[in-house]
Amino acid sequence: MNVSFPFEHVRVVLSRPSHPGNIGAAARAMKTMGLSRLWLVSPSAFPNPVAEARAHGAADVLATAQKVDTLQEALAGTVFSAALTARRRDLSLPRADPRAAAAELVAWGGQGEVALVFGNETSGLTNQELALCARPVTIPANPAYSSLNLGAAVQLMCYELRLAATRPNGPAAFPEAPPNLATHDEIEGFFEHLESSIVASGFLDAAQPRRLMAKLRRLFGRTRLEKEEIAILRGILASFKDNLPR
Amino acid sequence: MNVSFPFEHVRVVLSRPSHPGNIGAAARAMKTMGLSRLWLVSPSAFPNPVAEARAHGAADVLATAQKVDTLQEALAGTVFSAALTARRRDLSLPRADPRAAAAELVAWGGQGEVALVFGNETSGLTNQELALCARPVTIPANPAYSSLNLGAAVQLMCYELRLAATRPNGPAAFPEAPPNLATHDEIEGFFEHLESSIVASGFLDAAQPRRLMAKLRRLFGRTRLEKEEIAILRGILASFKDNLPR
Numbered sequence: 001m002n003v004s005f006p007f008e009h010v011r012v013v014l015s016r017p018s019h020p021g022n023i024g025a026a027a028r029a030m031k032t033m034g035l036s037r038l039w040l041v042s043p044s045a046f047p048n049p050v051a052e053a054r055a056h057g058a059a060d061v062l063a064t065a066q067k068v069d070t071l072q073e074a075l076a077g078t079v080f081s082a083a084l085t086a087r088r089r090d091l092s093l094p095r096a097d098p099r100a101a102a103a104e105l106v107a108w109g110g111q112g113e114v115a116l117v118f119g120n121e122t123s124g125l126t127n128q129e130l131a132l133c134a135r136p137v138t139i140p141a142n143p144a145y146s147s148l149n150l151g152a153a154v155q156l157m158c159y160e161l162r163l164a165a166t167r168p169n170g171p172a173a174f175p176e177a178p179p180n181l182a183t184h185d186e187i188e189g190f191f192e193h194l195e196s197s198i199v200a201s202g203f204l205d206a207a208q209p210r211r212l213m214a215k216l217r218r219l220f221g222r223t224r225l226e227k228e229e230i231a232i233l234r235g236i237l238a239s240f241k242d243n244l245p246r
Numbered sequence: 247m248n249v250s251f252p253f254e255h256v257r258v259v260l261s262r263p264s265h266p267g268n269i270g271a272a273a274r275a276m277k278t279m280g281l282s283r284l285w286l287v288s289p290s291a292f293p294n295p296v297a298e299a300r301a302h303g304a305a306d307v308l309a310t311a312q313k314v315d316t317l318q319e320a321l322a323g324t325v326f327s328a329a330l331t332a333r334r335r336d337l338s339l340p341r342a343d344p345r346a347a348a349a350e351l352v353a354w355g356g357q358g359e360v361a362l363v364f365g366n367e368t369s370g371l372t373n374q375e376l377a378l379c380a381r382p383v384t385i386p387a388n389p390a391y392s393s394l395n396l397g398a399a400v401q402l403m404c405y406e407l408r409l410a411a412t413r414p415n416g417p418a419a420f421p422e423a424p425p426n427l428a429t430h431d432e433i434e435g436f437f438e439h440l441e442s443s444i445v446a447s448g449f450l451d452a453a454q455p456r457r458l459m460a461k462l463r464r465l466f467g468r469t470r471l472e473k474e475e476i477a478i479l480r481g482i483l484a485s486f487k488d489n490l491p492r
Binding site: 028099235 | 274277280391402405448462485489
């Protein structure tokens with residue numbers, strides 16, 4: 001894991017946000033993904049108690065937010081910027097999806113400051129604003145209803161950025177070494193116990209075993225049984241066996 | 247593009263949501279990604295005008311939401327479920343990240359109904375609720391602040407689901423769901439049978455159950471039981487029970 005990605009190189013820029021609640025939601029979304037630098041271009045209301053309430057534990061992101069008048073100011077000093085747009089207009093730049101844009105932001109973010117730019121809730125980014133940014137980004141969405149909430153869009157982009165920053169080699173599984181796995185011998189002991197128990201109960205006909213034990217081995221073979229589980233299963237078998245005819 | 251993925255097979259289940267605004271945000275997030283089937287387990291307030299305001303253009307999702315009392319009811323009839331959990335507790339089931347979980351949901355969703363389950367805003371899902379679900383999912387987040395807003399988490403998961411459903415050749419290529427898997431109802435039927443059997447055998451003291459059934463659920467939860475295996479296991483239980491004192 002590339003723990004050294006400089007998350008502080010990423011500016012999240014909201015241009016002309018109308019609703020302070022969305023500013024708070026954006027701050028919270030950013031912080032959950034390790035981002036902290038919020039820039040606000042001509043917000044209609046900021047600071048604002050509604051923003052603070054929605055920010056939840058991310059008040060620090062709001063407290064350090066930069067408020068500027070133009071997108072130009074928010075982009076000053078950056079080496080790359082990605083701008084969200086839902087519009088189907090003719091864009092001369094190739095459009096990226098969130099994953100591809102996140103990879104670009106991470107690649108550039110190693111070299112300098114980068115910006116992730118979101119437009120107004122109702123009208124989005126203007127053509128002039130889009131023209132200032134290096135990469136238009138469109139979130140894949142339901143063609144019949146593509147209106148993501150601003151905070152939700154920020155969450156999704158920051159999530160992709162975090163994935164790209166921490167997993168350059170693609171989606172990682174969470175391989176956790178299971179603790180206390182049963183040994184081969186313990187598992188074999190369980191199967192012997194199981195087999196003798198179901199022979200005694202009459203479920204398995206030793207003269208016509210068919211593939212029953214093979215099927216049970218296949219079932220339990222998928223679980224990677226733990227020591228404690230073997231003990232429970234054998235305890236159950238013993239409890240039944242006590243009641244069987246000898 | 248696999249346009250034929252049956253998005254209507256996906257239930258989004260919110261268990262005990264406290265804030266109606268989050269229900270509305272979840273509905274909007276779902277609809278932007280093409281999902282429509284919202285299930286609410288004991289919501290604190292629903293229907294509610296705050297939910298409707300936050301749903302924006304997704305009032306139809308709220309209007310058709312199913313309201314039930316327990317997570318069991320919301321999962322009845324499903325063939326697979328993924329449950330969001332931020333907790334670092336010891337889970338023996340392999341945990342998935344959103345991308346891997348989305349691929350699983352899509353693989354299973356081709357065969358029947360699947361559920362994407364979210365817990366209460368403050369407390370998340372209980373251990374009992376998690377034990378009912380096939381796959382725990384953890385969203386990668388900032389270890390210092392991993393508290394995603396519920397609506398934002400729904401947005402992110404629905405986005406990954408849409409990507410997985412429409413881009414089968416993307417980075418999250420996945421094994422196809424094995425055939426002949428037992429349904430949620432069949433698995434629950436087995437657990438009831440198992441529990442009553444080991445109570446009858448004396449192994450489980452109904453007055454002092456400890457965590458025994460939870461441990462057994464954990465064990466079998468890892469196996470993804472098949473229909474035939476359920477039949478074998480229940481046959482074994484029946485063979486023992488025949489010999490128990492009535």
